[in-house]
Amino acid sequence: MDHRNAVLGRVAPAFRVWVRPLEALSQPFSWLIVGLTGILAFLALYPSLFLFYGSLVDEPLGVPGHFTLQNYANAFLDLEAYRLMTTSFIFGVGASGLSVTFALILAWITIRTNAPFRRLFELTAIIPNIIPPILISISWVLLLNPSNGLLNVLLMRTFGLEKAPFNIYSIPGLIFVEGLILTPLAFLIIAAALKSMDPALEESAKTLGSGEFGVATRITFPLMRPAILAAGTLNFVRAVESFDTPAIIALPARIDVFTTKIWREALGSFPADHNLAAAYGVGLLGIALVFVYLYRRFTSQVESFSTVTGKGFRPHQIDLGRWRYSASAVALLFLIMMVALPFVILILTSILPYYHVPTWETWQTLTVKHYGYVFQHERVYRAFGNSLFLATVGATLCMLLASLTAYITVKTKIKARGVLEALVFIPWAFPGTALAIGLLWAYVNFPIPIYATIWILLIAYVTRFLPYGLRAVTSTIVQIHKELEEASVSCGAGFFVTFRRIVLPLMRPGIMAGWIILATIYMREFSASIFLYSPGSEPLGPLLFFLYIDGQHGPMAALGIVISVVCTVLIAIAQRFSRWEAR
Template sequence: MKIGAAVRAEWPPFHSPSCREGKRRIMSETRNISLSMGKRSWYKSRLREFRSPRMLLVGIVVLIVAYLAVVPLIYLVIGTFTSSAGFSFDGFVRAYGGNAQAGQMFLNSMIFALGSAALALVIGTALAYVQVRTDAPGKGLLFAASMVPLIIPGVLYAISWIFLANPTVGILNTLIFQPLFGASIDIYGLGGMIWVEGTHMAPLAFLLMVGAFHAMDPSLEESAAMGGAKPWVVFRRVTMPLVRPALIAAALLMFVRALSAFEIPTLLGEPRGQYVFTSRIYYELQGVPANYAAAGAYSVGLLVVAMIGLMFSNYLNRNSRSYQTISGKAFRPRTIALGRARPVVGMLTIVYFVLAVVLPVLALFYTSLLNFYQGISWRALGSLSFDNYVRIFKAPGTWHALQNTAILAVGAAMIVMFLTAIASWVVVRTKLPGRRLIDTVAFLPLVIPGLVLGVSLLFVYLRTSLPIYGTLLILLIAFCTINLPYGMQYAGAAMRQISTELEESATVFGATWWKTFRRILLPLASGGIVAGWIYVAIISFRELSAAILLYSPGNEVISVLIWQQYESGSFMGLSAIGILLITVLTLIVAVAYKLGANVGLRKGNP
């Protein structure tokens, strides 16, 4: 009893302040220990996750994507601002100072880019509106008229218009304008450049605007019409503002593509002394010795202009949420009856199809059957033959260039779709910090002109010890970089359509990430990935702006071979090669259209 009393005397009562303070201290220390152990276990689990094969593969892919998109630009800036003496502005002084006529070049570039973008946007938007929202006749023909110019490489499209509208021997001038009007149309100069580039880019605007018109709820238009607004007022005040975000995105893409265009401004502008950024870059690199500093300065200037256009586009789209009309409520786009205007719209469709597709292709086909170039006459028609096709089939250079192109197209398509499939999985499926940055970096080449990329890769591999300059490998790197944005768009669209439940079920049953990715995700996303693969292959077949700077003798691709044939005056041979190339690309696009029904070309993805 005495011992118990003594203990009770020493211990404070259970509800005393000192006891409560001790309990709080013990609970606080226990909680801190638990939190510390939880943090350590969280860090350990994260460390184990980052050491897993899945994260190692993801990390490698992210590093490759960042290397392809960012490293060339870093070398471009370093190479432009440095010389043997250190930091220097000599390249900018040579490019923009003295008698370089940089102001006129900049003005030509802006006029050409803005004019081509405006023309492409007007044509593409009009065709998309007629295709989606009206009862115009011959919609299949309209779709073909909207898509076929996308298939024809830019160099062939420019050359075909030279055959048509050369002021002295052009087919249109000799058959129509000179006999009837006593005058000729001239395809050379800024006007011809804008016409050819604008009609060549119109399919891209068409693809973007078709998706916008399909997704637009027509109830607002119907409300305006019920309020007494005339059709033109409804189109101007309701329809066009609702598709404003897509319109601005298409305008930016057209502007950047026109700025980066190389073949058309070089072939049609240089004979009249009207240079733009890209033709000036090519001119500086063709000198002896090549002026890399000035070419880099022009490339940096061109890239700055493209980035300003991107920022201006983002500023215009800052309130894009105000134009959102897609909700959970289902709707069907309203078809507008054209009435008396229906035959007129049908006739305009035929006229556009003839101008944009039939005449350029026929000009190439006619020239490919000649023994020497001459205008259309009974004598010329009597001498037509397929000798040029036999000749190019027998020429070893043609097969070598075709083989190189096929290797690069297949290789670039496989590498790009593999990288972007994993990168898009990171962006769409995970919550890793910085995943949005991966998406941004992968889309960065979209605003980098191909010629600028070629100059950037020159700076990278002329200043490093890697012996890949002048090989197919450097062309493969260029093609992969150029096509990264397209691969991300196709793969990302396919990944977003797949529910996460399938991956979770596979994980519950013990499947590894790689097995889940290979056996579940890739088969389910195969439609978009295959369509993206085919589209990347098409772009690689057409690419000239980067290839013209990076190829070496013996490693030509088909686009470079066509360019060389034009420079050497072999118009008949290049026309035969062009017709065969257009035929092959047409078949590839037909397959892509069939495979990409949900996430590819029919959705309007460029």
């Protein structure tokens, strides 16, 4: 037996779980796989099963009931149900279409043209990913509220209008704000496709006499179609499952989409109807699963449309001539809507004694008392402590599970690796509101007292965002050559020693970057938290919401600025770890 076979022969029994069960179960590594599979299955399937259970019984939360389909009949077999589905579909299509359109224009300007400041625009385009989505929604309400929105009042004063030109409390307003929130995600997908496109085909078309418009319509955009469709389907799912924007805009306007309907049934009515909320959650989950499947299909087609070769190349750049400044102006307009206006109105609101449209006299009354509220009020301290606990412990647990799963799925050949990856990505299709309802049903009678504690929030965070951690660490582990592990095993080290001394140190940059990204997401999570928090365990997302609906706009804006600064610092640290990993 040669050296390679000797090494593989030493570790093979640990990997033949399904071929030789009795022998495999005597190995510690096999017990690790069994335990990890059990944990992932519990996290992914337990709330899913109870979501279905809650939708199929006739008794309220925590009470044994009898089988019934009446909840589905009440949810989907009347005129209101068709109106709900139509509105949700219009909202999803409109927001995803708008985000893809904005992202496509912005990516084309920053990647494929010689527009001035295009590098700055490219970096700025992802800033909205740092800001909590609920803050962006609130900022646009403060800007376009028909009664005292800053932009509406300024336009009315400037042009002598008697009525506000814009009404944010409408379906177009809902679509506009959600489209802006989703634009950075679509931009990342489309920009990556543009950067990786070999310009040889475009140059050949130009050689044959095609103009820039013909090249774009016949070559560039057809090659980008899978990426555009992938961004569109992904953003449709994100829009339909979103509760941040609907909570701020749709609820006051009495516009019902799936997430607001779930909220009304579970929290916004008395008595609460968690059975009907579960039925709506199952419907929302079904829609999400269909479009996640389409997203996976479209992303798999990206490889079929790949034009990247082994030769180095630079993306084809279009000389816009005198129009390059106009292109920069268009990109700047998008970034003003996505970044500048929300930040300006939040900063202004945080230093006004009370929210109003400022006048010249206002500048003499500016105050920082709202920041004093943020740093002194016990309610804020408690929410910060809860979010810090959830971010620290949740991100640590998530990256631990993600690291083990990534190692098994990438570095081993056991048949269970596909099952592990599937279990991780099931929650990726789970809307936050539907997951929250499933967790309420799952843990209300759980033997361990988890219901109505901070621990149910921790379970929700780890379950929902585990795929993000897996993606972060997988990109690192694929770069670790197997010879390093084989050398360790040949020196007598077992799996756990090899993993701890060889693999884990090499994975550290990816683990740290993933940990920081997850901590940032946890610090601003809202959709699941609003359903699962209990008095004393509320994190920052629900606190922002309650400060806003209580009319405490100044403290809300000040707290939002502080959260955004903290998240920005965390993302900057993550970028440093990413650059370290690249070296």
